[in-house]
Amino acid sequence: MKNIIAGFFVLLTVGLMAWVASNGGAFNGGEAGKITEDINIKTTSPTKDNRPKEKSDREKESEALNALRDKAGNVGAFKVSDEYKSKCSSCHGVDGSGMQYGKKLMGPKLFGQSATVLYKKLDDFKAGRKENMIMKGLLIHLSQDDLKRLSEEIGEFPARKKVLEDSKK
Numbered sequence: 001m002k003n004i005i006a007g008f009f010v011l012l013t014v015g016l017m018a019w020v021a022s023n024g025g026a027f028n029g030g031e032a033g034k035i036t037e038d039i040n041i042k043t044t045s046p047t048k049d050n051r052p053k054e055k056s057d058r059e060k061e062s063e064a065l066n067a068l069r070d071k072a073g074n075v076g077a078f079k080v081s082d083e084y085k086s087k088c089s090s091c092h093g094v095d096g097s098g099m100q101y102g103k104k105l106m107g108p109k110l111f112g113q114s115a116t117v118l119y120k121k122l123d124d125f126k127a128g129r130k131e132n133m134i135m136k137g138l139l140i141h142l143s144q145d146d147l148k149r150l151s152e153e154i155g156e157f158p159a160r161k162k163v164l165e166d167s168k169k
């Protein structure tokens with residue numbers, strides 16, 4: 001009889017332990033469940049969990065970047081030339097809406113400016129009539145024809161966007 005009672009209590013204890021573990025936190029506050037989870041992650045993928053802080057920083061970073069992209073318009077809202085994409089979009093946005101990183105302005109909005117106006121501005125940078133180290137450094141390697149082609153392309157952005165929006169309707 002004693003053995004049966006003892007066995008019953010052992011079962012009860014084990015049962016309770018299992019229940020607490022599976023409910024994680026019912027008895028010990030929310031932390032318990034979290035700790036069990038952490039342990040699980042550690043045992044299953046130690047490398048992934050070694051730098052949880054860095055990972056969440058990276059997540060924050062990518063969220064910030066996504067927000068930036070959203071603000072700059074849809075990614076790939078319309079097709080742009082590889083030239084624009086590789087040389088200009090990192091600062092002016094994939095569709096020329098301009099880019100801001102936190103409070104820092106990466107590049108002003110180009111979208112909506114006419115090809116003529118854009119060309120004039122680019123030419124001014126290149127010739128040094130308008131001072132800007134970044135733009136000047138960039139444009140030094142571009143010919144007048146390159147400037148013209150880029151201006152014409154950017155000047156077309158609003159029309160491209162309209163075509164794309166119409167096609168979605």
Ligand code: HEC
Pocket residue numbers: 084087088089090091092105106107108109110118121122131132134135138150151
């Ligand atoms: C590294 C970042 C960066 C890149 C890359 C860049 N720009 Fe800029 N751009 C700027 C900044 C910053 C300004 C603002 C300069 C100022 O007003 O003094 C600017 C200004 C301009 C302006 C004048 C806008 C206005 O309304 O005054 C034009 C046009 C322009 N960029 C076109 C381009 C083109 C075309 C390319 C690609 C060949 C390009 N930019 C690449 C940073 C960049």
